[in-house]
Amino acid sequence: xxxxxxxxxxxxxxxxxxxxxxxxxxxxxxKMLTTDKILFGEIKSRNLKVxxxxxxxxxxxxxxxxxxxxxxxxxxxxIVQNLFIHFWENAERINLTVxxxxxxxxxxxxxxxxxxxxxxxxxxxxxLYLETQLNYENYSxxxxxxxxxxxNAAISQLPKQMSEIFRLxxxxxxxxxxxxxxxxxxxNTIKTQLQRAKDKIRRILGKDELYxxxxxxxxxxxxxxxxxxxxxxxxxxxxxxxxxxxxYGIGRIFQTVLGNADENGGxxxxxxxxxxxxxxxxxxxxxxxxxxxxxxxxxTAVTVSLRPNFSVMTIEDDLAKIxxxxxxxxxxxxxxxxxxxxxEAKTASGFKKFEKMMLVxxxxxxxxxxxxxxxxxxxSWMGSSESIxxxxxxxxxxELKAAAEAALERINTAK
Amino acid sequence: xxxxxxxxxxxxxxxxLTATTVILPTLIPSTALGMGGKLxxxxxxxxGAIGTGGQGTNDLRDFxxxxxxxxxxxxxxxxxxxxxxxxxxxxxxxxxxxxxTYGDYREFLEKEKIDAVSIALPDHxxxxxxxxxxxxxxxxxxxxxxxxxxxxxxxxVSAVKxxxxxxxxxxxxxxxxxxxxxxxxxxxxRVGKVTRVEVGLPDGIKGxxxxxxxxxxxxxxxxxxxxxxPKSPYRxxxxxxxxxxxxxxxxxxxxxxxxxxxxAQWGLGMERSGPVEIVGKGTYxxxxxxxxxxxxxxxxxxxxxxxxRVANASALPHRMGVVWYGDKGWIFxxxxxxxxxxxxxxxxxVIGENEIHLYKSDNHIGNFLECxxxxxxxxxxxxxxxxxxxxxxxxxxxxxxxQTIKWDPKNEVIIxxxxxxxxxxxxxxxxxxxxxx
Numbered sequence: 001x002x003x004x005x006x007x008x009x010x011x012x013x014x015x016x017x018x019x020x021x022x023x024x025x026x027x028x029x030x031k032m033l034t035t036d037k038i039l040f041g042e043i044k045s046r047n048l049k050v051x052x053x054x055x056x057x058x059x060x061x062x063x064x065x066x067x068x069x070x071x072x073x074x075x076x077x078x079i080v081q082n083l084f085i086h087f088w089e090n091a092e093r094i095n096l097t098v099x100x101x102x103x104x105x106x107x108x109x110x111x112x113x114x115x116x117x118x119x120x121x122x123x124x125x126x127x128l129y130l131e132t133q134l135n136y137e138n139y140s141x142x143x144x145x146x147x148x149x150x151x152n153a154a155i156s157q158l159p160k161q162m163s164e165i166f167r168l169x170x171x172x173x174x175x176x177x178x179x180x181x182x183x184x185x186x187x188n189t190i191k192t193q194l195q196r197a198k199d200k201i202r203r204i205l206g207k208d209e210l211y212x213x214x215x216x217x218x219x220x221x222x223x224x225x226x227x228x229x230x231x232x233x234x235x236x237x238x239x240x241x242x243x244x245x246x247x248y249g250i251g252r253i254f255q256t257v258l259g260n261a262d263e264n265g266g267x268x269x270x271x272x273x274x275x276x277x278x279x280x281x282x283x284x285x286x287x288x289x290x291x292x293x294x295x296x297x298x299x300t301a302v303t304v305s306l307r308p309n310f311s312v313m314t315i316e317d318d319l320a321k322i323x324x325x326x327x328x329x330x331x332x333x334x335x336x337x338x339x340x341x342x343x344e345a346k347t348a349s350g351f352k353k354f355e356k357m358m359l360v361x362x363x364x365x366x367x368x369x370x371x372x373x374x375x376x377x378x379x380s381w382m383g384s385s386e387s388i389x390x391x392x393x394x395x396x397x398x399e400l401k402a403a404a405e406a407a408l409e410r411i412n413t414a415k
Numbered sequence: 416x417x418x419x420x421x422x423x424x425x426x427x428x429x430x431x432l433t434a435t436t437v438i439l440p441t442l443i444p445s446t447a448l449g450m451g452g453k454l455x456x457x458x459x460x461x462x463g464a465i466g467t468g469g470q471g472t473n474d475l476r477d478f479x480x481x482x483x484x485x486x487x488x489x490x491x492x493x494x495x496x497x498x499x500x501x502x503x504x505x506x507x508x509x510x511x512x513x514x515x516t517y518g519d520y521r522e523f524l525e526k527e528k529i530d531a532v533s534i535a536l537p538d539h540x541x542x543x544x545x546x547x548x549x550x551x552x553x554x555x556x557x558x559x560x561x562x563x564x565x566x567x568x569x570x571x572v573s574a575v576k577x578x579x580x581x582x583x584x585x586x587x588x589x590x591x592x593x594x595x596x597x598x599x600x601x602x603x604x605r606v607g608k609v610t611r612v613e614v615g616l617p618d619g620i621k622g623x624x625x626x627x628x629x630x631x632x633x634x635x636x637x638x639x640x641x642x643x644x645p646k647s648p649y650r651x652x653x654x655x656x657x658x659x660x661x662x663x664x665x666x667x668x669x670x671x672x673x674x675x676x677x678x679a680q681w682g683l684g685m686e687r688s689g690p691v692e693i694v695g696k697g698t699y700x701x702x703x704x705x706x707x708x709x710x711x712x713x714x715x716x717x718x719x720x721x722x723x724r725v726a727n728a729s730a731l732p733h734r735m736g737v738v739w740y741g742d743k744g745w746i747f748x749x750x751x752x753x754x755x756x757x758x759x760x761x762x763x764x765v766i767g768e769n770e771i772h773l774y775k776s777d778n779h780i781g782n783f784l785e786c787x788x789x790x791x792x793x794x795x796x797x798x799x800x801x802x803x804x805x806x807x808x809x810x811x812x813x814x815x816x817x818q819t820i821k822w823d824p825k826n827e828v829i830i831x832x833x834x835x836x837x838x839x840x841x842x843x844x845x846x847x848x849x850x851x852x
Contacts, residue, residue, distance in 0.1 A: 327648060331625065332702035339699075342817040351834075377645075381815075381837040402646065406842035409849075413837060 036099045044091045054100065055084055062108050068238050069112035071214060079111045120220045158197055165190055166197040211257040212240045220247045225277075243277055245284070252288065254281035272297050272305040315340045315357060323361050325371035334374050341378065355383055359390045369399045376400070380407035387411065460787055463489040464533045465520050465544060467501035468654050470558055471535035474585065475501060477780050478533060478556075479508050484784050489527045491517035494654070495634040518636055520544050524551050531787060534558065535585070539644045539663045539841075542567030542850050549574035554581040554787050556780070559673025560804040561797065563664065566840035568801045568808075569827065570850035575797040583783035583793040584800035586673045588750070589681070590779035597737070597748035598682035603770045605761050607743030612679045612723040615731040615749075616671040619709030620659060622700035626650040643847035652704060659705035662841075665811045666707030667727065672807025673800060678748065679723060679737045680806070681773065686799045689806060689824035690715035690723065697814035713810040718824070725810055812838045 042050040059080060066076040083104065087094070096103055155163045165183060168174045169190075180187045212229045213236060225243040229235030246253040258274045268274065276298055280290045299305040313321075313336050321333035344350035358375045361367050372394065379387050388411060394404035464475055467490050478485055487505045492498040498516040505514040517523035524547055531554040534544060541562045548555050549571070561584060562568035575582045588594045601609055628648040631637040637649050644662040657663040658670060680686045695713020699706060712726040728734040736749025744757030756762050766772060776782035776794035786793045805827075812835050813820045821830040829836045843849045 327625075327628065330702050331704075331706075335699060335701055335706070342815075345816055345818060373645075380842060382834045402844065406645075406844065410837050410840070410842050413840065 032097060032099055036096070039100060040091070040096050043088070051088055058101065058104050059084070062104060064237070065105060066108050066112050067236075069109070070115060071218060071238075071241070075115065076112075079115060080108060083107050083111060119218065154200075155197075158200055162193050162197045162200075165193045169194055209260065210235065210240060210242075212236045212238070214241060214257070221245070243281065245281075252285045254285040256281060270306040270308055271299065272307060273299045275307065315344075315354070319357055319361050322371045322374060323364055323367035325374065326368050327370055331374075338378070341382070345382070351382065352384070352386075355379065355387060358383075359387060362390050362394060369397075372400055373403045376403045376407045380410040383407070383411055385411075459483075460485045460531055460784060461529045462487050462531045462533060463491070463523065463527050463529045464501060464535075465491045465523065465548070466534055466536040466540075466558075467492045467497045468494070468535065470585075471497070471533070472501060472504070474533050474535050474556065474558070475504060479504070481780055481784055482508055485531075487514065488529065489515040489517065489523060491520050491523040493518055493636040493639045497654075519639070520547065524548060524553075530554060531556065531581075531783075537640075537657045537663045538563040538665075538669065539657075540642050542570055543643060543847060545571045546574040546850055549578045549580055549582075552578050552580060554783075556583045556585065556783050557797075557800075558585040559677075559800060560665075560669050560807065561673070561800040562804060563669075564840045565805050565808050565827070567850060568804055572797045572801045581783070581786045581790065581793060582797040583779070583786070584673065584795040584797065585779075586677050586795045586800060586803070587779040588674050588678055589774070589794045590776040590782060592777065593754050594678050594681075594748055595773050595775065597739075597746055597754050598678055599766055599771070599773045600746055600756075600761060600764060601682035601739040601741070602684050602773070603766055604741070605764050606739055606741030606746050606757070609683060609721060609739050609741045611721065611740040612683060613731055613733065613738045613740070614675045614679045614723060614725045615728045615733055615735045615737075616675055616711075616725065617667045617735065618727045618729050619667045619707060619711075620705065621709050622659070622703040622705040623652075624703040626652060626704065641844070643841075643843035643849075645844055650704060659707050661706050664707065665807060666709070666711075668708065668711050668725070668810060669804065669807045672725075672804050675735075675737050676723075676725060676806045677795075677799070677803035679739070680803060681799075682737070682739050683717070683721060683723075684771075685717060685721075686802055688717075689802055689822060689827075690809065691718050691822055691824065692716040692819060693806075693809045693813040693822060694819040695725075695810055695813045696817065697811075708814060711810065711814060713813050715806060715810070723806070725806070808839075 039050055039054065043054075062080045062083070063073070063076050066079055067073065070076050070079070087104075087107075094103075098106070155166055158166065161183070165179055168179045168182065169176075174182070176187050176190055179190050183190070185193075210227055210229050221241075222245045223241045223243075224245065225241075226239040227242045229238055229240050231237040240257075242257055244255050246255060256274075256278055258271070259269050259278060272295060276292075276295060280292050280294075283292055284290050297305045297307075313333070315337065318333045318337040318340065322337060325331075325334070341354055344354040358379060361375055362372055362379075376391065376394070379391065383391070388408065391404050391407050391411075394400045395408070397404075462478065462485050464471060464487065467475065471492070475487070478487070486509065490498050490501040490505065492501070495516070495518065498518070502514040502516050506512050515527070517526075532548050533556045534541075534548065535558040536544060538560060541557070541560075542564070545555065545557050545562070555575075557571075562571055600606070627650065629651050631649045635653065637653075640653060641647060647662070652660075659666060664670065677686075680689075693713060693715050695711065697708030697712075698710035699708050710727050710730065712724070712730050715723040715725070717723070724731075733747055733749075736747055736752070738745055738747045744761060746754070746756040746761060748754050754762060774794045779794070782794050785791075809820055809822055812829070815838060816832075816835050818832065818835060820832065820835055822828075823830055829839065840849065
């Protein structure tokens with residue numbers, strides 16, 4: 001079952017910065033400490049208690065870590081368990097040069113990547129790899145500065161006490177007990193305040209949703225983009241695949257989880273990011289190539305880019321626009337209306353309904369002369385006897401007389 | 416009127432003379448017919464031109480290539496820069512300054528005593544002016560397509576018949592060896608029984624948005640240019656660009672119906688009939704002044720089961736041109752590419768004496784002038800032009816309604832569809848009055 005989680009907007013990652021940080025981390029990889037040497041010595045001498053202690057400490061963390069790569073918890077647990085078996089059985093042959101913690105995490109990562117490779121999943125831009133670096137606390141404890149900026153802005157809008165508690169908990173990482181001492185309130189109050197703060201921040205940051213824990217075998221898949229499901233917004237704390245391609249025999253599938261129409265006509269489908277990736281993905285699926293350029297208004301890490309006019313126009317919408325039409329305006333709504341009409345024309349009842357809707361505009365005193373002229377042209381051929389009295393009335397209007405008379409003449413010539 | 420009839424009678428008699436008396440050329444030196452091989456001025460066909468824009472000027476120059484037989488004396492155009500330019504060309508050819516110019520075709524037809532007229536106008540004007548010239552008993556060289564609507568087209572055919580005039584449509588492909596040869600091979604079953612034809616016409620253009628309203632340029636009578644079409648402000652889109660607006664034309668489809676659909680029906684033996692069922696879809700510009708379909712694809716069924724697909728070039732494997740598919744192969748013809756066939760031997764086939772021989776003309780203007788003298792039917796008479804554009808216009812109706820149009824080619828009515836039937840005509844703007852058959 002796909003779980004729907006309300007999320008903060010995932011901010012684009014600065015890859016250069018990340019790669020740089022990754023390189024620094026490799027050179028500064030935690031050196032083997034004395035405690036590591038002692039612990040590893042115990043493992044080699046088959047000390048089951050030390051082994052169990054290590055297992056208990058790292059198992060949950062490692063499973064969660066691997067879930068950043070593989071969206072199948074069972075598989076993640078298998079990978080970590082196999083690693084521990086390997087660690088126990090082959091301890092003699094393992095040449096440990098880094099800390100045990102670093103060894104375990106690096107090994108899990110490698111095993112995950114191997115597993116993905118076996119499933120024929122390509123991490124095209126090393127997104128999983130890089131974002132894990134960024135988002136997993138053991139490897140990167142600094143969230144993206146853009147996220148912090150946004151959250152800070154949201155926090156500043158909270159009531160004073162609430163914002164203080166929130167700051168202590170999420171930005172300074174204090175425990176509930178510490179916060180209770182510092183702010184002189186009970187732990188329960190802190191919990192309630194934090195819950196309310198989260199709700200408020202969610203509203204302030206905007207309603208956004210992210211589909212997480214996608215189901216399926218997920219084979220033969222190339223992940224093109226991911227989004228971090230922030231725990232702050234009740235997310236999974238993982239990088240969820242957002243755009244991917246899947247091959248199926250000679251077929252090509254492009255999948256996007258973006259584009260869910262908001263209940264209140266919100267802007268998710270107006271997002272240039274959605275429009276562009278959808279169009280490019282569709283072109284690739286159809287032709288195997290992408291020729292469309294990324295438009296100038298594509299959103300960046302800090303900008304939201306919407307095309308508010310990008311919505312499906314109904315017949316009513318088109319008619320409303322035509323009622324305001326003058327010669328300086330675009331004719332696209334009229335073209336749209338004709339398109340609707342051709343569809344409706346396939347049934348007699350659709351045709352009638354369409355005619356009635358046009359007549360409402362003709363009778364509307366506020367509708368423009370030019371708009372009415374366009375509709376008269378259409379009614380002149382598709383209008384029935386029902387149109388005649390309405391059009392007859394328009395002949396009294398000096399500006400519409402010629403067009404109305406021409407329409408009547410044509411309606412009456414039907415053989 | 417009397418002088419005209421006399422001149423026509425004289426022309427007819429002289430044609431009979433040349434046809435029956437083979438030895439005449441040796442007995443009467445050509446100089447006797449006029450200076451330098453020309454007919455004596457009194458025997459030349461006196462002509463005028465209505466519409467002297469792009470195509471009108473092309474036609475004028477083609478006619479002047481036959482200056483031994485004709486003489487232009489007057490031109491008419493709603494744009495005085497056009498008529499002045501045409502007068503310049505004619506005066507140069509006549510070596511005088513006598514060519515008269517008009518802005519109103521009614522005055523032109525009333526005052527000028529001419530034998531024939533060459534007419535090249537936007538489609539929405541064809542109905543009125545072709546019938547008016549026919550009613551003046553002038554022989555007409557008229558540009559294709561025959562008319563903007565089937566209704567207008569029918570009125571033109573009956574005016575031509577009623578007045579017993581000679582009519583040549585500007586469908587000049589009919590006077591080209593390659594098209595005649597291809598159609599003749601198809602109609603004589605050289606690809607077996609033809610079951611299907613593909614007609615590829617040029618791709619349309621997607622539009623220019625809506626340019627602002629501007630002042631009408633000096634010399635152009637915009638009101639008369641619009642004529643029977645709906646009143647519309649001037650946006651700098653007029654000469655040659657009218658092709659892309661439904662008020663004046665049906666776009667590439669109706670422009671080229673008079674060429675490739677015309678040839679296709681010739682090869683099918685359907686040139687005086689038409690399809691019984693038409694269905695198709697057009698793709699229209701999303702915004703702006705231009706509103707003719709830039710892509711179109713429709714299918715026509717004939718009573719004998721033959722099907723004809725008409726589409727813009729990009730939608731078809733052969734792109735432009737006509738392909739007749741028979742049960743034994745195919746044959747393809749277009750303007751700029753060699754005639755080809757499924758088997759090259761088909762192209763060498765000789766048409767036997769008892770087989771169908773299509774009308775042979777090797778010069779489109781020459782054929783018209785010849786027929787003016789002989790009173791015989793031309794290679795592209797009005798009735799055939801009418802049947803060619805009817806296919807294009809029925810396709811337009813099928814695309815406008817997105818319905819299957821049932822057509823009765825004998826009585827020329829759409830069956831059981833009053834709404835679609837109204838699209839057989841377009842309302843005329845007053846004071847212009849719609850034509851009657």
